[in-house]
Amino acid sequence: MICPPGEPGPGELLIKEEAEPGPYGYAPRERPIDIYLQYGAINLDKPSGPTSHEVTKWVRSLLGFPGRVGHCGTLGAWGPGISQGYWCLAHPARESNEAQ
Amino acid sequence: MPILLGRATKLSRLVTRAGKEYVGVLYLHGDVSDQELEEVISQFRGPIYQRPPVKAAVARELRVRRVCEFEILEREDRFVLVRTVVEAGTYIRRLFYDVGEVLGVGASMRELRRIRSGPLHERDSVTMQDIEKAVASWAEGDEGPLRRVVTPVEEVLSHVPRIVVKDSAVSAIAHGDAVKAPGVVAVSEGLRKNREALAVTLKGEVIAVVRPTMDAKEVLDADRGIVAEPERVVMERDLYPPMWKKGKSL
Numbered sequence: 001m002i003c004p005p006g007e008p009g010p011g012e013l014l015i016k017e018e019a020e021p022g023p024y025g026y027a028p029r030e031r032p033i034d035i036y037l038q039y040g041a042i043n044l045d046k047p048s049g050p051t052s053h054e055v056t057k058w059v060r061s062l063l064g065f066p067g068r069v070g071h072c073g074t075l076g077a078w079g080p081g082i083s084q085g086y087w088c089l090a091h092p093a094r095e096s097n098e099a100q
Numbered sequence: 101m102p103i104l105l106g107r108a109t110k111l112s113r114l115v116t117r118a119g120k121e122y123v124g125v126l127y128l129h130g131d132v133s134d135q136e137l138e139e140v141i142s143q144f145r146g147p148i149y150q151r152p153p154v155k156a157a158v159a160r161e162l163r164v165r166r167v168c169e170f171e172i173l174e175r176e177d178r179f180v181l182v183r184t185v186v187e188a189g190t191y192i193r194r195l196f197y198d199v200g201e202v203l204g205v206g207a208s209m210r211e212l213r214r215i216r217s218g219p220l221h222e223r224d225s226v227t228m229q230d231i232e233k234a235v236a237s238w239a240e241g242d243e244g245p246l247r248r249v250v251t252p253v254e255e256v257l258s259h260v261p262r263i264v265v266k267d268s269a270v271s272a273i274a275h276g277d278a279v280k281a282p283g284v285v286a287v288s289e290g291l292r293k294n295r296e297a298l299a300v301t302l303k304g305e306v307i308a309v310v311r312p313t314m315d316a317k318e319v320l321d322a323d324r325g326i327v328a329e330p331e332r333v334v335m336e337r338d339l340y341p342p343m344w345k346k347g348k349s350l
Contacts, residue, residue: 010291011261014316027305028255037106037246037250041253045226046101
């Protein structure tokens with residue numbers, strides 16, 4: 001079964017019309033580093049201890065990142081053994097906007 | 101745990117929508133035979149009803165969630181190590197509890213680890229130390245490690261259907277316009293009316309989150325009119341030239 005179930009999944013690309021890319025923009029992996037980061041995602045192995053929120057703030061300051069940094073996955077109010085974020089509650093990091 | 105940077109934060113809802121894979125310990129409150137346990141677990145594969153817990157971020161309405169995979173990896177008396185792949189928004193603690201209810205002995209969740217969120221697998225995850233080292237290399241002029249630590253958000257959204265548009269249509273969409281039939285180059289087979297999709301460039305860059313007004317097959321046949329309404333622009337406006345202003349076409 002395709003996951004996420006209930007969704008058809010993207011499947012194959014069906015061509016409607018042939019076209020060649022022009023000299024604009026960048027393929028995702030070829031973006032200059034500052035733009036690359038703006039469109040970036042990090043698959044973080046979250047350590048136990050700090051909250052998702054704290055980790056996100058830490059990543060932001062570490063990168064010296066000018067824009068937003070948000071996490072998808074909030075640490076439940078569980079015991080310390082269960083560190084991996086489990087229930088994905090995503091919102092752009094509003095706090096970091098306010099800080100700007 | 102997926103972390104999104106900059107413009108990619110606008111795509112958090114789509115990242116969240118991906119299916120999840122977990123490994124967890126289900127603790128049985130009574131004695132159950134292997135056969136009985138296996139039988140009950142198999143009943144939970146497929147669509148199940150769940151009501152979010154009291155402490156939840158969403159409305160407590162009964163809702164259907166799909167469990168694609170649910171299997172026993174190991175068992176030691178009352179401790180059962182299981183692996184499951186579920187639709188986003190499935191409560192695993194609840195799932196385990198319900199397994200216990202059907203068994204009649206009760207059960208609870210002892211441990212849980214998410215090992216995959218959409219295409220992001222735990223084995224490919226990076227640690228905070230990895231990020232720290234990558235940033236240090238970057239400061240010394242080598243951006244290679246940083247590029248390995250950070251993934252383009254498009255690759256994290258491989259589960260979302262796409263509409264590929266011509267370069268000449270990009271600027272208008274980046275300014276908040278709808279996707280129109282003549283600008284479409286290709287669509288994902290799985291594109292469905294009203295189910296959020298990504299408008300992307302020929303190079304594969306995300307332009308915006310859009311809501312299709314028709315299914316993939318109809319998009320292929322359409323020669324005019326709107327095929328998807330804008331939901332959220334992700335791309336900066338001036339990356340592609342605004343060819344629509346002068347009515348020029350490529």
